[in-house]
Amino acid sequence: xxxxxxxxxxxxxxxxxxxxxxxxxxxxxxxxxxxxxxxxxxxxxxxxxxxxxxxxxxxxxxxxxxxxxxxxxxxxxxxxxxxxxxxxxxxxxxxxxxxxxxxxxxxxxxxxxxxxxxxxxxxxxxxxxxxxxxxxxxxxxxxxxxxxxxxxxxxxxxxxxxxxxxxxxxxxxxxxxxxxxxxxxxxxxxxxxxxxxxxxxxxxxxxxxxxxxxxxxxxxxxxxxxxxxxxxxx
Amino acid sequence: xxxxxxxxxxxxxxxxxxxxxxxxxxxxxxxxxxxxxxxxxxxxxxxxxxxxxxxxxxxxxxxxxxxxxxxxxxxxxxxxxxxxxxxxxxxxxxxxxxxxxxxxxxxxxxxxxxxxxxxxxxxxxxxxxxxxxxxxxxxxxxxxxxxxxxxxxxxxxxxxxxxxxxxxxxxxxxxxxxxxxxxxxxxxxxxxxxxxxxxxxxxxxxxxxxxxxxxxxxxxxxxxxxxxxxxxxxxxxxxxxxxxxxxxxxxxxxxxxxxxxxxxxxxxxxxxxxxxxxxxxxxxxxxxxxxxxxxxxxxxxxx
Numbered sequence: 001x002x003x004x005x006x007x008x009x010x011x012x013x014x015x016x017x018x019x020x021x022x023x024x025x026x027x028x029x030x031x032x033x034x035x036x037x038x039x040x041x042x043x044x045x046x047x048x049x050x051x052x053x054x055x056x057x058x059x060x061x062x063x064x065x066x067x068x069x070x071x072x073x074x075x076x077x078x079x080x081x082x083x084x085x086x087x088x089x090x091x092x093x094x095x096x097x098x099x100x101x102x103x104x105x106x107x108x109x110x111x112x113x114x115x116x117x118x119x120x121x122x123x124x125x126x127x128x129x130x131x132x133x134x135x136x137x138x139x140x141x142x143x144x145x146x147x148x149x150x151x152x153x154x155x156x157x158x159x160x161x162x163x164x165x166x167x168x169x170x171x172x173x174x175x176x177x178x179x180x181x182x183x184x185x186x187x188x189x190x191x192x193x194x195x196x197x198x199x200x201x202x203x204x205x206x207x208x209x210x211x212x213x214x215x216x217x218x219x220x221x222x223x224x225x226x227x228x229x230x231x232x233x234x
Numbered sequence: 235x236x237x238x239x240x241x242x243x244x245x246x247x248x249x250x251x252x253x254x255x256x257x258x259x260x261x262x263x264x265x266x267x268x269x270x271x272x273x274x275x276x277x278x279x280x281x282x283x284x285x286x287x288x289x290x291x292x293x294x295x296x297x298x299x300x301x302x303x304x305x306x307x308x309x310x311x312x313x314x315x316x317x318x319x320x321x322x323x324x325x326x327x328x329x330x331x332x333x334x335x336x337x338x339x340x341x342x343x344x345x346x347x348x349x350x351x352x353x354x355x356x357x358x359x360x361x362x363x364x365x366x367x368x369x370x371x372x373x374x375x376x377x378x379x380x381x382x383x384x385x386x387x388x389x390x391x392x393x394x395x396x397x398x399x400x401x402x403x404x405x406x407x408x409x410x411x412x413x414x415x416x417x418x419x420x421x422x423x424x425x426x427x428x429x430x431x432x433x434x435x436x437x438x439x440x441x442x443x444x445x446x447x448x449x450x451x452x453x454x455x456x457x458x459x460x461x462x463x464x465x466x467x468x469x470x471x472x473x474x475x476x477x478x479x480x481x482x483x484x485x486x487x488x489x490x491x492x493x494x495x496x497x498x499x500x501x502x503x504x505x506x507x508x509x510x511x512x513x514x515x516x517x518x519x520x521x522x523x524x525x526x527x528x529x530x531x532x533x534x535x536x537x
Contacts, residue, residue, distance in 0.1 A: 050426060070429035079430065086427035088420045098413070099420045103432040107413075151431060 001026045001186060002047070002078070002155055007056035007066075009039075009046050016042040017210045019056070024155065024188055029181040031197040031218060032190045033231065034207035040190045041083055043207065044157045048080045049073040061154070075103055077154030081161060085144040089133030093124055096132050096143055100150030109152065117146040120176065138169035145176070156180070157188040162196070174200050194231040198222045206231075250384045255506035256499055261391035263498015264398035265460055267491040269453025269471060270478040271405050272446030278485015279422035280442060282332060282345040286353035288468035288475055290320055290447050291454025293356060295463055296364050298455050299371060309371045309455050310393060316451040324447025327352070328440045336439070353468065360465040368462040371455075394456035401452045402491040405445070409487065418442050422485075477521050483531025493532065 002024040009017040017039045024030050034040050045051040047058050049070040058066040065073050074080075088096050097117060101110045118125035121142045127135065132143055141161055148156060158177070162170040170193060178200050181187050191197040198204055198218040206214035206221065214221060221227050273287045294316040301307035301315070331352075335344040370376075375389040409415040421428040421438040429435055457463065457471060474497075482493030497517055504513045524532070 048430060050429070069434070070426075071432050071434045074430055074432040082427055082430060086424045086430075088423045088427070090423060091416070091419060095416055095420075098416060099428065099431050099433070102413075102417060106432075147431065 001028070001061060002188075003059045004043070004047065005057050005059065007043070007046060007058065008054045009042050009051055010054055015210055017046065020207070020210070020212055021056075022205050022212065022215075024186060026186055027181075027184060028203060029178075029187050029201045030189070031201035031204040032188060032207060033192070033194045033197055033204060033221075035231070036192065038207045039210040040207055041159055042210075044080060044159055044188065044190055047073075047078065047157065074151060077152070079148045079151050079153035079156055081144050081148045081156065081158040083159040083163065085140050087132040087135075087140055087143055087147070089131065091132060092129050093132055093135070093143055094128045096147050097124075097150050100147035103151050106150060106152045110150070113150050113152065117149060120149075121146060137165050138172070141165060141169075141173055142176075145173070149180075153185070155186045155188065157190070159190045160192065161189070162191060162193050170196065194227070195222075198227075251506055252503070254385055255502045257385060257387065257502075258391065259498040259500070259502020259505075260495055261387075261395045261498070262460060262502060263494040263496070264491075265391075265394045265453065265456035265494075266474050266478050266497065267494025268394075268398035268401045268456050269450060270475050270482070270490045270494055271402055271487050272449035272453070273475045274479040274482065274484055274486065274490040275405070275449075276443060276446045277342075277479060278483075279418070280336075280439060281341040282443070283342055283349070284443075284446065285346050285349040285472065286356060287349075287447070287450050288454075288471035289353040289356040289360075290323070291450035291457065291471065292463060292465070292468040293360060293454070294320060294451035295371070295454040295458035296360055296369070296465075298458060299364070299369050302371060302373065308373060309458060310397065313452055313455060316455075317448045320451045321444045321448040325440050325444035327447070328443040332443065333436070333439070357465050357468065364465065366464055366466075368464045369458075370462050371458040390459035394459045397452055397456055398491070398494075401449060402487060405449060406487045408445070414438075414441065477517060480521060480531055481524055483533040486531065486533045489531060489533030 004020055004022050007017055007020045008015070020043060032040050032043065042051060046053050049065070049068055053066055057064055060076055060078055063076070065076060065078070088099060097114060098110070101107050101113060106113070123139055124143060124146060132140065135143060145158070145161065161173055165173070174196055177187060177189065189197055189201060198221055201218045204216065204218045204221045205212050206227065214224065214227070269288065269291055273284060276282045276284050294313070297316050298309040298312040301312045302309060331348060332345065335341060335348060338344045378389040380387040380389065380392065409419055417428070417433050418438055418441065420431070421433050421435055425435060478494045478497060479490055481497060482489035482491070500520065501513055501517055504516050508516065
């Protein structure tokens with residue numbers, strides 16, 4: 001469904017990604033793990049078209065999307081939940097969800113999808129007329145995920161959805177991601193919560209200094225001695 | 235002296251005079267507000283200070299003048315032609331010139347320099363077409379007055395006032411209620427995240443700028459109903475725009491409107507009680523105080 005082929009990205013003279021090739025199949029639940037600064041956000045921002053690439057390509061459902069604008073990539077069904085949530089803070093929860101459904105196809109199903117989001121996150125329903133900026137961290141993350149789901153994604157990419165959240169809220173969010181994947185949504189999860197991410201995903205890539213250094217099933221990575229030592233502190 | 239006649243000395247406190255000055259102040263201020271909303275919008279949300287904003291408004295005033303002279307078209311009706319023209323002019327200007335500076339580090343400064351050039355071109359264009367003589371929008375209702383008790387309302391400012399309310403509310407409701415308006419707010423609150431939702435930033439910027447320039451047309455006609463104008467008038471208007479927008483808070487449509495009214499009231503009252511040369515000292519003194527005490531303006535950006 002999604003494939004990056006020898007993707008390289010640099011910021012000025014600093015190389016952030018070199019020759020990164022990953023593949024995600026329909027229905028997959030894939031984790032992209034690695035330490036801070038390994039290039040995880042750069043990779044999904046390059047896929048989303050927010051960062052321009054030096055070489056390589058990104059292919060989504062058979063079409064090359066590298067070089068397209070971020071809004072056209074979103075229109076193709078590749079939706080990102082950005083790091084730090086990036087909500088429209090001075091707009092209400094409902095307005096945030098309306099903007100989530102900005103794409104014409106999604107706009108037609110707005111009411112149906114809104115109902116689903118409120119079922120998934122009842123707390124958002126109670127606060128639908130509040131400003132997004134007034135929500136707690138966990139609620140903001142839920143809103144960010146809902147906003148992305150409102151666009152009816154084919155592939156959902158989440159960048160550090162657990163950042164700054166209490167462990168119990170993180171668990172709640174990860175449980176919902178598992179549920180969404182169970183209903184057929186393809187998900188790429190970028191996280192520093194290595195243990196939790198490997199527990200809920202099926203496959204994983206380990207990104208180190210801009211390279212993919214390890215790939216395999218999540219259970220295999222959980223058992224890998226390097227992963228255990230460097231990322232799980234075992 | 236007959237016992238029932240009251241003599242009003244100039245400068246003497248008198249409630250009728252105070253209320254009358256308030257009325258004319260509110261009407262004058264509302265027109266500044268109308269001219270100011272678009273200026274506030276591009277500044278607040280796009281970080282583009284459009285120094286040519288008042289010049290675009292003045293262009294609409296001159297067009298209204300010509301349409302009135304040649305075909306007897308009412309200045310308000312002329313907006314049916316000038317507003318779409320200004321909208322497309324603004325869109326084209328954005329796509330051809332402004333888009334080149336949007337990625338600059340100091341968009342505010344670059345935009346001021348660029349639009350200053352555009353203002354000079356517009357000003358000289360108007361000078362070429364209409365000449366340097368001051369003009370008036372003289373309509374059938376120019377000298378008509380509407381009397382309520384001891385107060386009188388002149389028709390032209392009254393029309394400007396109604397136009398302002400409609401104009402300001404239209405922009406406000408556009409931003410708050412329509413899908414495109416919400417997309418405009420989203421795009422300027424979180425440019426990246428809005429793109430991830432499928433919003434085309436270039437399209438939204440073009441619409442925002444086009445709309446802002448279009449509103450200047452209504453403001454220009456409002457000004458033309460109140461004052462005489464010539465091709466340099468936009469410079470004086472611009473100074474008042476800065477005043478209104480800074481006091482109201484950049485990017486805040488209703489704040490700009492309220493600031494227009496506040497400044498109108500202060501100007502109106504001080505004109506009644508102070509020698510004319512002190513009026514600007516008072517209003518711009520107020521601007522300085524606000525810049526020091528509350529540099530973000532009286533109201534927060536609502537975009």
